[in-house]
Amino acid sequence: MKPVPRWPLHPAPVEGEALSSWLRRVAACYQMDARDLLENDLGHGQVDDLDIAPPLSLLTVLSQRSGIELDRLRCMSIVGWVPWLLDSLDDRIPAALDTYAFQLSVLLPRRTRKTRAINRWRAWLPSQLIRRACPLCLDGSAEQAILLAWKLPLMLSCPQHGCWLEAYWGVPAHYLGWENADSAPREASEAMTAMDQRSWQALTMGYVELPRRRVHAGLWFRLLRSVLDELNTPLSYCGKGAGSICYVWEHCGQPPRAGQNQWRPYEILDPAVQLQMLEAAATAFDLLESQAVIPRGEQAALFLPALQTGATSRLLAKERQQEPMRDWKGMVRAVNEAFTEARYNPETARSLFALAAYGKRDPESLERLRAEFAQEGIPPAFLSHYEPDGSFACRKISDSLSSKF
Template identity: 40%
Template sequence: MTRTGRWPLHPPPQAGEALSSWLYRIAHLYSLSMDALLEHDLSHRGLTGRELDDDPPPALLETIAARSGVPMDRLRPMSLAGWAPWLLDNPDPKRCSFPTYVHQLSVLLPTDRRDPGVRAPTSARWRPWVSTNHITRACPDCVTPSGPWAIPLIGQLPLTLGCPIHHRRLESCAALPHLLVRWETDEPDTRATTGPEAALDTLTAQALDVGAVALCRRAVHAGVWFRMLRTLLDELCTPFRAAGPSSDDLRRIWTIVGRRPQRVLTTTFEELDWAAQADLLAAAAVAIDLLGAGTITARGTHGHLLCPCPPTTVFGGRLTLRHPSPPHSVHPASDDDTATLWAHVHSSMEAAITAARQDPATAQALFTLARNGCRTQAAELRLRTAFAQHGIALPVSDTTTAQPKTTRSPG
């Protein structure tokens, strides 16, 4: 029988926690199994933990929101479906296009150096970043018996190498939230991530937390960042003989990493095992570090975003500017009028924010208006952070500005 009203006891979800992890911790408070909580309290029977973390039924989320008081905007990002279209185009694999997601952009290599048929997915259910071999990874320093810990959603995807807090490699494990963790090896490898690896994890964490990433040239939308990173991973798998002028750069990257697994030449990233995926992510971290230092050349249409800004010539003279005095109002407003006007401003802003949360076109129009006051990339990034904190999702196309003219299609 389904209960009504609020749960008397329920811990708040932790930042980045997966939906299945949070529900398991709630079920444990009442000495229930996950299946019993779903069937008898939430009226949803037979859902697995992976289905909860993938694309839970909207009716289930509405019931959880009513039972816990946690708003829907907080519940949706606890599953992969809540990250569409930022992280993946659509929760439905039939609506995810491998060529569009992976080959639309280019970073290291020009588009004519890419063989689109070499690493095409073998399964019709391909989705970006969703591994065919389900994995659960956690930070050994985060999993402590004395404190609360949870299974992060991002730990189930081959998207990061280490913990952004402790800068330690995430290790494969089988875990029950806050109760038990069984590491894949007897003693988990707690080696620290390298500088380039930690920097890459920081950029990805910034995309997930803020919705934008501050690169060398400018800030880009999280959706652009995830597609750039996935494109870079595919370019790193290009055979050296087919890379043309970029072959020396590819050899340098893989020499620093140590080895390039043979399977990456013919197998899609999502279909590799975690060891090969980790090697590819390490190579991407090295490539981004070398691009930022100007050591290797980015020949793709979007690679310049990862390169340092070119030096500029600054005028050394002095200009005298005459600033006109501000105009004076002929009819200054009284205190009562000022209070009324400010109340009208606040109510108008609240109405605009509410409309922007529901309508992407309104969100972009409001952001365009607010961005007029931004003079630096840092100011624009702070503005994007404010929009994300208010629950306003900006469209991916908002940050895709015109690229340098080229004779070839961007792919």
Template identity: 40%
Template sequence: MSPPRRWPLHPQPGPLEALSSWLGRLAEPYEMPVHELLRRDLGLVGLTLPADLDVDPPMTMLAALAEKTGVDLARLRSMTLAGWVPWLFDTVPVGVQDAQSVFDAYVRDNSVLFARKAATHHVLRFKPEWAGPWLLSHPALRACPDCLADPDRGLSLMWRLSLMTSCVEHDCRLLDLSEVRAARILGRDIPRELLPTPRAALDRYTHQALTTGRVVLPGRSVHAGVWFRLLRSLLDEVSLAASTQGTFGKAVLQQIWQATGHEERAGLNVWRPFEQLREDVREAMWDAAATAFQLAADGLITARGILGSALQFQFPYVYDGDEPSPFQRAWQDAMAAWEEALTQARTDPATARQLLGMLTGGCRTLDDYEKERACLYGEGIPAEFLPSARELGRHTRCRSRSREGVEVLCEREPTAAAGEALGMKS
């Protein structure tokens, strides 16, 4: 007699639960270790299972799990880090030889506060090697004490990343997992710590990105992949020394750090990627990033980067009681037509190409061309629908500035479009 196709007991995964956490809950009723359950009951005797099941487990294992539990294969894949490529990551894991290029594409090819990109730092010279965005060199698993009290919730995959610092559902700071478990065993009260409002706002945006795929920012709605890279670039920019910036950049950095109440750069003397900083320095960088976001949203600083417009509302408020003028009605009709065109361009390459051609008709530099291209990408149009300057026949018209400030014709393909540099697909 053949064994049953489905396991009799298979609890459903919780929201954003990590695969290893769910497998632990699956194995518990059967009173066996997870790897033994997988090898014996999934028929994977000859398959080598990775030590960390949350990174990139074999598809053979996930397919067998889907058959045994009835959980959709795509849902199982999203419970791993590799399942968040290309939204949250460009690639997982990041090889040592690829660390610099991944860092440049994910962090430095984007900008929020500053129009001029900062000089690239060589992440390869730091030890231990940079593992990728949001992946700490010395990870410490954190947890929400309220979520952990629910036996049906499990551990969130995002708790192992430096992406969020609070639980949005319970409005409390994430705590060290071992400390929470020890306190529960000893029957001690676990103090709940609230995050400052600007910090909590960033986490709410991130949670929205993780659960809906888009984020409604003060300036405009953006794809989740744009938000993750915007946030990581903002953390990078506030970590820079004022000496790397011009007059405007220096003033902005000083204003941000003064508003946080921290020492500038949290006393950081030698730049390191965010993921390799000490915990107290990372906390200060989060404060600075949240403060910068709030200052930009309030119009107290100007975000000049290619993604900066997402932080700031672009149009003035009009008193609701006034009778709309003919100009306003025409503007509203034009905006409605624009939104309709954007909606069509998200699924139609020809419309996307036509919109890009219209927006870039007067562009004189490749930077201007890439800004318009990134704007359409930020509106949810797939990167592959947006041709490069050469593909659109703009490469002979757009100019590129040399380091000496002299404009020269650009006869080469740009290294990467702003949208494609994100490594995203809608």
């Protein structure tokens, strides 16, 4: 068989670059576009899913033309990230979502979550790959490479520059415009860059350093996807974790579930909502690590500082025995969470009010308490019909409110 000649010119792929981006850059060396190169040089016509699952025959000829190993070329499309990033590219596997996103729990206790079964689902893959890029990467480099991870709703920021990935149109190196034309590169928050650095470490190193221990990349992506679903869980299914979920959303300045009323898997949410969900996930990890929310999931401990050993843990245990109220931080946290949850959950609002009103029977004190609750953002309608014996006479109003969650 006649050996396939090497291309005299072919730029090296940039780390994490998408196959389509690299092919565009190879084609540019010969004053072609990627389509011409595929058709005239590689004999492949139009390939629709170049960045998802390119034909093996194409990868083979690309390897021969460039001298780059087949495996490296394969990892420039999503198929090369199976089974780390996703279990399979086949979207007809029953219970695929359940297996991927409902086995682990971080913010919520596992048993309180409602599992979901849907037809045709693949982790992380939106119906159309996203067109986002780092303005600094594209401004400052001759390569103008587009990374594969930018095309998925997986990261918010550039791992190298720490600025937001921005939506663009056009073809890099030829003509390119930013959808948000006037904006300078926006610096991402510390929480976002910390989360994105972990995803980047997972993609490039195959593992992630979490506070408690190092975990495999596959586990990191499943933890992240689980948290995204936990943040999208209707509050009525969150049990005691509802306060933590509300607290996270409040920190982001967003309504719970980014305002979604109906549950849909993350992958098919509107791209703007996906970004809000990712931002909430970054906030959740940050709050979890600073111990500002109560960890309720089985895997939450991975985000807590390493366990104290030996003398330190014995000393702490002794201190706790002598002074049981020393966990004031935990108490403040629990009260804060209860207040946050009470803003959305009538049941919690009523319990909290009954607790605060304990021993108060005169209407003036109860009115003052109602005003204080209203100042905390708890709707007065949640607290109507309170009886001084500690019960609520009519639950209909609150129950009808709670049904909307």
